[in-house]
Amino acid sequence: VRIAVLSIGDELLWGEIVDTNFARIAARCYDVGLPVTAHRTVGDDEAAIAAALGELAAGADALIVTGGLGPTSDDLTAAAAAKASGVELERNEAALAHVRHMAGRFGGDLPPANEKQALIPTGAVLIDNPLGTACGFSFDLAGCRCFFLPGVPREMERMLEESVLPEILALRRSPLVCRTLVFTVFGPSEAELGTRLEGALPGGRGVTIAYCVSFPEILVKLRATGTSETGVAAALDTAVSIVRPLLGEDLVAEGEEGLDAVLARLLKERGVTLALAESCTGGLLAGRITAVAGSSAYFLEGAVTYANAAKVRVLGVPEPLLAEKGAVSPETAEAMAAGMRRAAGSDLALAVTGIAGPDGGTPDKPVGTVYIALADSGGCLVRHCLFRGSREEIRTITAYTALDWLRRRLLVQ
Amino acid sequence: VRIAVLSIGDELLWGEIVDTNFARIAARCYDVGLPVTAHRTVGDDEAAIAAALGELAAGADALIVTGGLGPTSDDLTAAAAAKASGVELERNEAALAHVRHMAGRFGGDLPPANEKQALIPTGAVLIDNPLGTACGFSFDLAGCRCFFLPGVPREMERMLEESVLPEILALRRSPLVCRTLVFTVFGPSEAELGTRLEGALPGGRGVTIAYCVSFPEILVKLRATGTSETGVAAALDTAVSIVRPLLGEDLVAEGEEGLDAVLARLLKERGVTLALAESCTGGLLAGRITAVAGSSAYFLEGAVTYANAAKVRVLGVPEPLLAEKGAVSPETAEAMAAGMRRAAGSDLALAVTGIAGPDGGTPDKPVGTVYIALADSGGCLVRHCLFRGSREEIRTITAYTALDWLRRRLLVQ
Numbered sequence: 092v093r094i095a096v097l098s099i100g101d102e103l104l105w106g107e108i109v110d111t112n113f114a115r116i117a118a119r120c121y122d123v124g125l126p127v128t129a130h131r132t133v134g135d136d137e138a139a140i141a142a143a144l145g146e147l148a149a150g151a152d153a154l155i156v157t158g159g160l161g162p163t164s165d166d167l168t169a170a171a172a173a174k175a176s177g178v179e180l181e182r183n184e185a186a187l188a189h190v191r192h193m194a195g196r197f198g199g200d201l202p203p204a205n206e207k208q209a210l211i212p213t214g215a216v217l218i219d220n221p222l223g224t225a226c227g228f229s230f231d232l233a234g235c236r237c238f239f240l241p242g243v244p245r246e247m248e249r250m251l252e253e254s255v256l257p258e259i260l261a262l263r264r265s266p267l268v269c270r271t272l273v274f275t276v277f278g279p280s281e282a283e284l285g286t287r288l289e290g291a292l293p294g295g296r297g298v299t300i301a302y303c304v305s306f307p308e309i310l311v312k313l314r315a316t317g318t319s320e321t322g323v324a325a326a327l328d329t330a331v332s333i334v335r336p337l338l339g340e341d342l343v344a345e346g347e348e349g350l351d352a353v354l355a356r357l358l359k360e361r362g363v364t365l366a367l368a369e370s371c372t373g374g375l376l377a378g379r380i381t382a383v384a385g386s387s388a389y390f391l392e393g394a395v396t397y398a399n400a401a402k403v404r405v406l407g408v409p410e411p412l413l414a415e416k417g418a419v420s421p422e423t424a425e426a427m428a429a430g431m432r433r434a435a436g437s438d439l440a441l442a443v444t445g446i447a448g449p450d451g452g453t454p455d456k457p458v459g460t461v462y463i464a465l466a467d468s469g470g471c472l473v474r475h476c477l478f479r480g481s482r483e484e485i486r487t488i489t490a491y492t493a494l495d496w497l498r499r500r501l502l503v504q
Numbered sequence: 505v506r507i508a509v510l511s512i513g514d515e516l517l518w519g520e521i522v523d524t525n526f527a528r529i530a531a532r533c534y535d536v537g538l539p540v541t542a543h544r545t546v547g548d549d550e551a552a553i554a555a556a557l558g559e560l561a562a563g564a565d566a567l568i569v570t571g572g573l574g575p576t577s578d579d580l581t582a583a584a585a586a587k588a589s590g591v592e593l594e595r596n597e598a599a600l601a602h603v604r605h606m607a608g609r610f611g612g613d614l615p616p617a618n619e620k621q622a623l624i625p626t627g628a629v630l631i632d633n634p635l636g637t638a639c640g641f642s643f644d645l646a647g648c649r650c651f652f653l654p655g656v657p658r659e660m661e662r663m664l665e666e667s668v669l670p671e672i673l674a675l676r677r678s679p680l681v682c683r684t685l686v687f688t689v690f691g692p693s694e695a696e697l698g699t700r701l702e703g704a705l706p707g708g709r710g711v712t713i714a715y716c717v718s719f720p721e722i723l724v725k726l727r728a729t730g731t732s733e734t735g736v737a738a739a740l741d742t743a744v745s746i747v748r749p750l751l752g753e754d755l756v757a758e759g760e761e762g763l764d765a766v767l768a769r770l771l772k773e774r775g776v777t778l779a780l781a782e783s784c785t786g787g788l789l790a791g792r793i794t795a796v797a798g799s800s801a802y803f804l805e806g807a808v809t810y811a812n813a814a815k816v817r818v819l820g821v822p823e824p825l826l827a828e829k830g831a832v833s834p835e836t837a838e839a840m841a842a843g844m845r846r847a848a849g850s851d852l853a854l855a856v857t858g859i860a861g862p863d864g865g866t867p868d869k870p871v872g873t874v875y876i877a878l879a880d881s882g883g884c885l886v887r888h889c890l891f892r893g894s895r896e897e898i899r900t901i902t903a904y905t906a907l908d909w910l911r912r913r914l915l916v917q
Contacts, residue, residue: 102716109523121519162695163715204699375791377790378785378791381808384863391811392810392814398848400804405805405818450798
């Protein structure tokens with residue numbers, strides 16, 4: 092199955108946005124064993140879209156198109172699709188019902204702009220978009236199945252998964268099976284990981300290792316290819332059983348799971364409650380912990396104590412300590428964690444204080460200086476870190492490092 | 505001048521990396537008034553590269569190619585370029601000297617892999633790469649000037665700026681100037697905005713309006729093109745002065761500024777301090793407020809009161825109120841905001857409580873039910889919202905709505 096992708100939008104040709112949609116489509120097609128063979132980008136230009144559709148369809152079995160299905164006048168994909176396949180645009184009643192439903196206008200007039208979204212090439216099959224007004228659709232062009240999806244990433248991704256990939260998989264004649272397992276790793280550098288895993292897998296078994304930096308994580312991808320499901324699964328299992336112990340505690344998560352989900356699972360399994368006290372991360376830890384549904388089962392509360400007065404009043408950090416050691420110090424971090432744990436009555440409390448920059452650094456405590464404290468019934472441990480990067484990068488890696496420390500702590504509980 | 509771009513690399517077709525190189529090239533070409541007109545992506549496949557070169561060159565005056573100039577066996581761009589132009593690869597002495605210099609091997613043998621990087625199509629002109637071993641080169645193909653650059657972003661960008669763009673600009677006969685201004689808007693839907701702005705700009709003045717949904721914001725882009733800097737600037741200024749009042753308070757920010765930066769500016773200008781009390785957003789508001797450097801000047805503290813006990817202890821929400829009205833109620837939101845303002849001694853306090861889902865909804869209070877309260881010296885206002893979407897989407901739009909409400913409140917102060 093030869094798969095082509097067409098990205099549509101002036102904002103792409105003008106460099107205003109990066110084409111993450113194409114990367115997502117390409118990755119998902121690769122995951123299911125059908126790598127993309129051709130890709131083009133065109134602007135919001137009816138003739139250019141129609142020409143690209145015809146040329147790509149001529150060399151492919153399936154064509155995935157994104158963008159240009161919105162309500163405004165620069166959205167020309169449906170018109171171009173009709174032109175390319177020599178049919179008219181017509182008002183599709185099912186599409187109109189969908190637009191009405193998603194726009195929340197069950198009776199009365201739709202805005203004319205939305206009404207335009209119900210114009211679909213004659214004979215096309217609708218693709219359900221559970222998340223937005225734009226209707227997707229598909230039709231055959233020169234023997235190639237063409238799928239038209241909106242450019243909004245979350246809508247596109249959902250429709251790709253639920254409607255497009257299953258239909259494309261059904262086009263397969265001789266299956267090349269690809270299976271990928273992604274390990275999320277935190278701790279060692281990419282080079283250190285490369286050295287650690289070099290030569291770990293026996294050659295010629297159809298399993299490769301690839302590394303991908305996804306700051307602050309490193310993704311280690313094991314890919315197995317072959318002609319049979321069972322053979323590929325067995326090869327991947329063998330590779331996983333070799334690589335997993337080499338990663339040890341640096342292995343944060345496997346597959347779709349990420350750090351946040353792993354932490355949620357560990358906190359639930361261990362039956363422990365958590366409270367957070369944050370200064371430089373300003374709520375990022377709490378935001379990640381509460382991103383997981385059901386987090387109220389173990390997460391009691393968080394305090395973002397930016398002002399020193401809040402550290403004193405909310406966490407009970409002694410004023411003389413703040414005056415003597417400073418807000419960014421191991422002593423303050425420890426007092427924050429211990430104070431939070433006491434106030435919230437939680438089993439564990441994690442506290443962070445540091446200098447995210449770009450200002451506020453000193454020779455003694457440069458920008459990137461961070462103290463993380465973890466309090467439990469046995470006492471409190473404090474870690475000192477020195478990170479480099481922008482304010483955003485320092486805040487991100489600080490939050491990740493603190494939560495990863497909590498993960499390692501829960502592993503040994 | 506018609507400009508085409510060809511991105512080369514299996515890692516692109518397999519979705520392993522996002523093609524930021526193309527976005528960079530496209531943005532720079534747009535900046536200098538020469539928007540890209542065509543773009544393709546191909547894998548590391550000599551025949552596919554050669555075919556794409558020929559087809560793109562036939563429809564363009566300049567073609568910028570990135571990727572596949574590295575030392576390894578999957579780097580096939582130079583061979584494909586030679587094939588497309590019907591010449592041989594030959595060892596180029598200047599290229600060899602460059603590779604030796606950059607690889608730090610002034611005498612003795614080069615690794616064979618690096619030696620391969622000195623093989624250049626006969627007759628091509630070298631493009632200096634000050635940052636790496638890969639040599640760039642250029643030649644004419646079917647009347648189109650073709651530039652070959654490495655895929656390493658920093659090397660590509662430097663060569664694009666120093667060598668390629670100047671040469672492309674020299675191809676211009678009549679210069680086309682482009683200028684863009686982006687308005688960030690929140691409140692109306694894309695369709696409502698389209699209706700509001702329809703016909704606002706006089707036709708034929710070379711200024712267009714485009715809409716881009718960047719959840720939860722909508723970007724309204726005014727683009728002016730013309731032949732003179734002053735004419736384009738004047739046309740854009742006129743368009744901005746027409747559109748800005750039509751957007752009114754829904755206009756969050758202009759240009760590079762975003763909501764967070766606007767809020768920071770308004771809080772500083774008004775000289776008011778802020779505290780936050782969050783339940784369902786779990787620290788997202790605090791995370792955004794503290795993302796801005798210098799936020800300690802106006803942000804005192806935040807409380808993530810997930811457990812009811814924390815709402816009572818930290819914010820002073822009366823237990824009978826929680827029992828009677830529930831944690832997700834206008835009364836609780838108001839008590840959270842008023843309690844936070846009192847405890848922190850801030851001028852303003854913003855509080856959020858709601859049901860982010862996917863569980864926890866009831867017929868009375870379905871998932872997506874959110875109450876936002878804003879307390880100041882005059883009292884407390886409460887807003888009720890009902891959002892749809894995933895847990896992540898509900899949390900994101902809740903945080904955005906709350907901060908946008910604060911922005912509107914500060915505008916009228």
